[in-house]
Amino acid sequence: MTLRARIVGTGSALPKNRVSNDELAKRVDTSDEWIVARTGIRFRHIAGDGETTASLATEACRKALDTAKIAATDVDLIVLATATPDQTFPASATKVQAALGIDDCIAFDVAAVCSGFLYALSVADSMIRSGSARTALVVGAETFSRILDWEDRTTCVLFGDGAGAVVLRAEEGDSGILATALHADGRHNGLLYVDGGPSTTGTVGKVRMKGSEVFRHAVTNLASVMNEVLDRANVVTSDVDWVVPHQANARILDATARKLGLPAEKVIVTVDQHANTSAASVPLALDLAVRDGRIKAGDLVVLEAMGGGFTWGACVARI
Structure with missing residues (x-):
């Protein structure tokens, strides 16, 4: 086993x-x-x-x-x-x-x-x-x-x-994490960053973002990494019961689902209630969907996110 x-x-x-x-x-x-x-x-x-x-x-x-x-x-x-x-x-x-x-x-x-x-x-x-x-x-x-x-x-x-x-x-x-895929591309640092840090300014700094550029990269990168991780797990889109995405923007969620040919009802959405909670958004949404009974034992779930760096990744898990 x-x-x-x-x-x-x-x-x-x-x-x-x-x-x-x-x-x-x-x-x-x-x-x-x-x-x-x-x-x-x-x-x-x-x-x-x-x-x-x-x-x-x-x-x-x-x-x-x-x-x-x-x-x-x-x-x-x-x-x-x-x-x-x-x-x-x-x-x-x-x-x-x-x-x-x-x-x-x-x-x-x-x-x-x-x-x-x-x-x-x-x-x-x-x-x-x-x-x-x-x-x-x-x-x-x-x-x-x-x-x-x-x-x-x-x-x-x-x-x-x-x-x-x-x-x-x-x-x-057979249950558990079946595959993961991670990526980063530091050339896009200036599109989403904090303008401070101990080694540069000695201050914490504030979030700065060029939203339209981030949106464009997010849709492309998330669709790509989800296809990649499904291939690694030897499953296809129709096998997926639920997608738990990073909750950044409802338009990004919609555009990514369309690009993958996923029905909207398979995508867990909490951005309306929590906004973008960065690293917390995927596990927050996962917990909500588990507790309200949508995600059940045996379901095939895809988790995905993209953030500053840029960094992005996805995971396929059998719950």
């Missing part, structure tokens, strides 16, 4: 403060109509005092462990994807480890922005298949609101905060 990393639990966490487009319009020159027409976003959650990337990640991990009925002390690997860590160092994954009461396990962060969860999932999958770990927490968590320029209406309306997590367990059988 083949040893695979199987998703045995999911969890998510959102800040208490839920902000509508109308509320946002009170502080930014925008409107509900403008935001919905261009993005499909209606709400986002914004982290408040005491809510950090690590605290949201910890809550999502606890829920995922509860769903999996696995004790935190059984975890031997934590991979946390984030572009907004609590500190420059140490890794926010180690803060999650301590908060969960785990005395010793492998714990580190991955930085690939919106693709971060796919990168983290691939790393954990490889470590499980190699025997380096048996039980892993893979987390995407962000407090993107803290790096937004709230005077730039073209970017600040797009993002929200949150966390999502999965528990991976080494199991023999």
